[in-house]
Amino acid sequence: MSICKKCGYKGNTKEKFNTALCSVCFHFAPDSEENFKKYTREKIPSEVLETFRKYSKEFENKKKDSMLKKASQGNLMSRAPFGYGIVEGRLVPAENFREIEEIFESFLNQNISLNQLAKKRNLSVNGLKKILKNFTYIGKIKFNNQIYDGGHPPIISSTLFNHVQNKLERLGIK
Numbered sequence: 001m002s003i004c005k006k007c008g009y010k011g012n013t014k015e016k017f018n019t020a021l022c023s024v025c026f027h028f029a030p031d032s033e034e035n036f037k038k039y040t041r042e043k044i045p046s047e048v049l050e051t052f053r054k055y056s057k058e059f060e061n062k063k064k065d066s067m068l069k070k071a072s073q074g075n076l077m078s079r080a081p082f083g084y085g086i087v088e089g090r091l092v093p094a095e096n097f098r099e100i101e102e103i104f105e106s107f108l109n110q111n112i113s114l115n116q117l118a119k120k121r122n123l124s125v126n127g128l129k130k131i132l133k134n135f136t137y138i139g140k141i142k143f144n145n146q147i148y149d150g151g152h153p154p155i156i157s158s159t160l161f162n163h164v165q166n167k168l169e170r171l172g173i174k
């Protein structure tokens with residue numbers, strides 16, 4: 001809890017140029033340091049901002065949505081994970097998508113080491129581990145260490161995925 005340097009609001013603040021600002025003042029803060037200094041010197045009574053503050057939750061959610069969208073598009077831009085292709089900017093199951101389920105099933109049900117399975121599938125051990133931990137395969141995306149719906153079709157069941165996560169944990173595989 002601290003005090004906004006521009007409006008004097010007491011509560012959650014964010015830092016910009018080492019200056020605490022409430023979410024409303026932060027939102028409108030200029031990016032150049034010179035303008036930012038002028039901006040924070042022009043004080044404003046925090047009551048004036050109450051109406052904005054009241055609805056800023058909604059605004060924060062909207063912002064999160066667009067960040068998520070960007071994050072998932074970012075994922076797409078970099079490269080589709082094994083088992084997916086990209087069609088018109090969206091993740092779609094690729095022709096080889098069933099291989100993912102086979103890999104998960106093999107790891108879960110066969111007495112086979114990561115090394116052996118990686119070799120068999122022509123993957124590096126790290127590549128295999130990345131596959132086994134990839135939330136994309138159950139239709140989710142990981143963003144800021146949180147899991148969100150990705151809006152793309154899953155290619156394995158959550159049950160299979162969770163069983164594999166349990167086994168990885170049991171074996172101490174990170």
Ligand SMILES: [Zn+2]
Nearest residue numbers: 004007022025
């Ligand atoms: Zn403020």
